[in-house]
Amino acid sequence: QDAIKQGGDIVITYKDDIATLDPAIGYDWVNWSMIKSLYSRLMDYTPGTPDLIPSLAETYEVSPDGLTYTFKLRKGVKFTNGREVVASDVKYSIERAVDPKTQGPGAGFFGAIKGFDAVTGGASTTLEGIATPDDSTVIFTLSRPDATFLHVLAINFASVVPKEAVEAAAGDFGKKPVGSGTFVLKEWTVGQRLVFERNPDYFVKDMPHIDKFTVEVGQEPLVALLRLQKGEVDIAGDGIPPAKFVEIKNSPEGADIIVDGAQLHTGYITLNTRVKPFDNVKVRQALNMAINKERITRILNGRATAANQPLPPLMPGYDKSFTGYAFDVEKAKALLAEAGFPDGFETILYSTNTDPQPRIAQAIQQDLAAVGVKAEVRALAQANVIAAGGTEGEAPMIWSGGMAWIADFPDPSNFYGPILGCAGAVQGGWNWSWYCNKDLDARAIAADSMSDPAKATERQAVWGKIFTDIMADAPWIPLTNERRVVAKSPRMGGSGDIYVDPTRVINYDAIFVKD
Amino acid sequence: MTFPTAAPTVLTVNKLCVDARTPEGLRRVLDDISFELKLGETLCIAGESGSGKSVTSLAIMGLLPKASLQIASGSIALEGRELSRLSNSAMRSVRGGDIAMVFQEPMTSLNPVMSIGAQLTEAIREHQGSQGNTAEAVALRMLDAVHITEPAKRLKQFPHELSGGMRQRVMIAMALSCRPKVLIADEPTTALDVTVQAQILKLMDELKREFGASIILITHDMGVVAQMADRVVIMQAGRIIEQGNALPVFNAPKERYTQDLLAAVPRLGAHAGTDGPPRVSPQIGEAPALDRAPVLTVRSLDVTYGKATGWLFGKKPPASAVSGVSFEILPGQTLGLVGESGSGKSTTGKAVLGLIPFTGDVVIDNCNIGGLSQRQMRPVRRSAQMIFQDPYASLDPRMAVGAAIAEPLIIHGLANKGERGDRVAELLRRVGLDPDAASRYPHEFSGGQRQRICIARALALNPKLIVADESVAALDVSVRARVLDLMLELQETLGLAYLLISHDMAVIERMSHNVAVMRSGRIVEMGSRRSVFESPRDAYTQALMAAVPIPDPALRHVA
């Protein structure tokens, strides 16, 4: 391991433009880690791990019933506008994230806080469940126990922002961010680049390591990689396109350039349980045996491993011993015959239209054909696939690639509610299998009520069982767990984990320059 | 200036043969052409349309279209220097510098997007090496020399802003600006009215004296030949059939064709003292036309170009082309319409047939055509037809001639397929063309032949009225005489009425019962032929009469 060095300027590229740096609004993987670095929250994670640590909070206490959380704030933390961070800022920031006027996507995470419904329903503008008895104390009162609540306070939507700066920006806070994080936004040339400089007053010593990073947007990944090889770029944020991967991997400097790490990701095919013939569990099970996942990981140049359950291996609760459905064409055919489809059937497989998703869809299509299922591939723009998935009776099968679930925070519950629970099986929801098992839902609620930190391992086991049990009903075909590949220049130091941080994408706070 | 008795020879053409490439192989277009041009002399080349006059001049200039025409043998020498073998760049300095040319079509021979000044000065710069202001001064002097009004203003104008006569003057100025030794003028006045023609001929004569140039003048108008020529070359079918000094050729033509050519020349005043045109077929009795209803009545006709065209505020400043024109034509009679270029003759003709919007009354065959739609007009079209001024432009270049003549038959459903072929052949024969011509395309004919095709097309419907717009202007005299005879014969046999538009006073005199003289969109004088020709009242009419060339070199106007 290299010794950490302070200082250095680096250049990072992304294809997509940065939509916003407003923590209450930003919700895509590119701005996610930048927002993380611009602001601070009560809770955070140890870099490169899924381990929670207090951040803005100095200490915290959870009541035994799991309904009250009391935080003591660190003293002397300042926003970059110079004002000290106080308890009311925390309250304001969370209320702002929940307020319908903000149009933020993260409101739902705070559903357990008392008074949530009143705010989202428009009856009130303040959250009854947040109290600030003094400038350094925040007390949250929950309406139901929520074991993930500390994680919720660590996600971007819980970032603390100064009210006066929000108001001064007059609706443009996303372009003029003010926080108390590791970095400050120095320059933003729309469509071209953003320059972040270290916050000299950050409350953790020697954090961050680099002095400055420049994000260049609108950079085609292929070109970004060429520039990286020339030394113009330090991190190619979009990773290595398949067309280049083999070449780079086999090149002498390949090992230095490629960072390849596991992430909280599962790629899956949803089988719509409300559409014939997928309402028949035997059909769903049969298709689970029909897909040759080895070929798909080969198409992905080996940058993924085969999955057999919804949870990714890195997630607490993942069951290593579970084997799921093995690839077995004969058995699949037999099962289909048993279900009344000896000659297969015709169906439609949706996929997004960005490489390599249509190719994977075609690989799936070929495997399905081998058991007699003729699937028509529909490769559409992401928005259209999402729309089809959320419309009842519309999409029989969807390959989740490109929209797949990457966890917001490293807790198994994050993999259930919206995508497999009854709550998500509604018009416009994300449960594209339209799978609703009341029994499992009850078990999930029970598990999330086990908010006592002492019961954490027990809770994980409960969750793990939920996800393996769900496979009996086979609403999904879990396909792959993709690893994230980032390309960095040899001068960049640090372990792979901070470039493929499980809770951020790139941990700008932790990376450093070797020379 | 005095001429030595034996002037030196400037240009010698010796045994020149030119071939045309056709899909069927080479076709000889010029055969064994030899003649000489002496210093300070005017050589006129006359001959029927398609006889090779233009090709001869192009060959001298080295401008034969490479793709289709080539010199097969023979020589062209300028002051002893062989031109046909000169390199391209050497030929460039000859062109414009030593030999200049005025082309047959003044309308299209000037570049539409360059100012007159630019087009004039570039040749001067090219050949005299004079720069900027000097070149411009020369250009100005040249324009002055060709008697263009306001020459300084013209330099800045563009070709479309000038009338046909002015353009032709510009062409001449351009040709003479580098003081060439030889000036070739290919039908320089065909498209112009007589008064302008007279001015231009006079001008060329003046310039010849002034600049000491030799001139080759190509024309089919024997009147022009008589007025201008020192020597004459008569061509037929690609050969020279007769050449010699002007007076002997005119007085004692040796060849039969030359005799015909001269005999066919209409002479102004030849029909003095009669009311109608001469009868071609005496066996038919005189048709008393007077008590019959007019086949065409025009009352206070106004035509304005540039009406509102847009759907929102879009208006162009209107320009009145014809105003308050009234006349009528009885069946079997001819109204001759004369007037200077741009006076509105063609406009009147088109309006009468409802081809352009007009106000006023036009009654054809008892049917008022005002406001009729294209469909409603169709029956009327059978009784009234038009022969257009520009025969080439009025034929669809992508349609075989036979099909073009059959068009009216098909449109009006007059003949079935089999009959059509016969009818087309008959029509072609009638206008003096070989029925084989039916399968050829317009560009494969000479100007005169195309005009005959247009006449054949107009006749196909057996109309009662034909508007003939300069229909014989492009024809050489012998053919012209035949066509005029044909028109007269048709008038007698079919009772046709003509609105005959022409700038050729002799043609008007020969053909018309009544004559109308137009100027600036109005009729300035109208009456029976006899009254107009023998006692013109309007000053303009008198000027027209005086400008007509007389086809006898002995009676030249003194320039």
Add this chain to the structure above:
Amino acid sequence: MIFLLMRRLVQTALILLGVAAITFLLLYALPADPARMIAGRSATAQTVANIRHELGLDQPLLAQFWAYLKGLTEGNLGRSYAQKTDVGALIAARLPATLILMAAGIFVEVLLGLFLGVIAAVRRGGPVDRFVMMASFVGVSAPQFVAALLLLYVFAVTLAWFPMSGFGTFAHVVLPATTLGILGAGWYARMVRSAMIDVLNQDYVRTARAKGLSSARIVFRHALPNALLPVIAMIGIDIGQFMSGVVVVEAVYGWPGIGQLAWQAIQQVDIPIIMGVTLVSALAIVLGNLVADVIAPLIDPRIRAR
């Protein structure tokens, strides 16, 4: 002239109105729901409903359109759904880059097209002609992404004559403009060639030759201006054609224009941005045609007279 200008202005306004109406209708016909795209995957139904309400998406289509038009008359293009910021500002920040790219692209294609078309016409039927026609086909059938990468690889990576990516200096614009111009140059070469062949057969070219002018002068001073008219008409059309090319080229060369903005907006169903870009590009097309109409009489005095 004033009348003509007024008329064009009203026409332009009507065309833009039509474009706005069609685009609006089409976007609402899309099954994708912008509120859900914004809300993301963790949102509750209540959150989605709230967002929909805040965006005014729960109002009748006509009311929404009316509100949009009203905003337009005040010069307000609305707020982006995803970026929560003023669309006008977003477009204004990126438009200059795209305009520069387009202008440069048109310059390249016209220059290249004219050059190739003219030499092909002059050498009609010869090997040069055949080569040019072949090259124009290569240009027309080259996929732009590949063409862009190829140029980038040769001239920026291997030869390092130009920067690989970015915006700002003249060197930056060369490769993107060339990529954009290649396709058009193919079309122009063909158009110019046939127009030139036609013009070279005209009488006035013969007159020019009779004056003894050099072939260069005949071709460039006499023939070319006359052959230019159809080309100018094409330029107006081209601006519309460029839009899709711009998306690809901007992506490859990291060019900060509206192509990328539009592309992302389409992916996210960010309707105000799509509307804004559509209107701006429609305006550019109409203006392009206007410019073509203004240039034409400068070249051809006959049109001036009309």
Add this chain to the structure above:
Amino acid sequence: MRILKSMIRQPSALFGLAIVALVILMAIAAPLIAPYSPNEQMFDGLTLEGAPMPPSAQFLLGTDTLGRDLFSRLLFGARTSLVIGLVANGIAVTIGLLIGILSGYMRGLVGNALMRFTDLMMAFPALLLAIVLAALLRPSLWIVAMVIALVNWVQVARIVYTETRGLVERDFILAERSLGAGHVRILFHHILPHLMPTAIVWGTLGIATTVLLEATLSFLGIGVQPPTPSWGNIIFESQSYFQAAPWLVFIPGAVILLTALSFNLVGDALRDILDPTQRGRG
């Protein structure tokens, strides 16, 4: 017959004709010629690292990124691409011709309305239309063809409009009117033939552009759906591999180029043959 005969006389036209015939033949006989099924993703068609295979004896033109035989896909892709290049492009040119000619010929309200409609369509981003249609319709080859036709006619209409405007002013049209010819006859017998050169230029250049446009549409989800091959989507699927697997981009590119060029040679010859004023010229 006359046309065919005169064509065979010109070497370049003969070459074009031969290639066109070959391509059409290959499209028809694809199942007989193709060594593999075009959609079969072969396990040995990819390297162990998942990279496509270069041309070899086993795979004549190499394989694509899913391990499918490129040669077989090109053969079958000819079917799609010919439909797009000929039918869709043909329809576009036809519509463009029709609307252009009508708006150029008709005066007054109808002509103006048609031209304003064309202006509107021109200002309207066609790609947007395609995207929406993609989302609304069930994609199929014929829908793609229709969309391409809808998108591409506009430019043709513009050019044809300008040309028609000029033609209408010509004297021979006036002459035709004086003969009593109806609008239909004038339009189709006298104006249309003069627009053939334009139509041929657009028709043949359009082949290449529409074949590529189809691929763009595929990418947006409205094109022919995977795994059906088309020349355009073969290129588009693998365009970023132009360095790693050049055969995937340049071979189909060359095929498109050659086909478009051949059609153009045939078109040029056809134009010269149909144009009597070109007779006897070089």
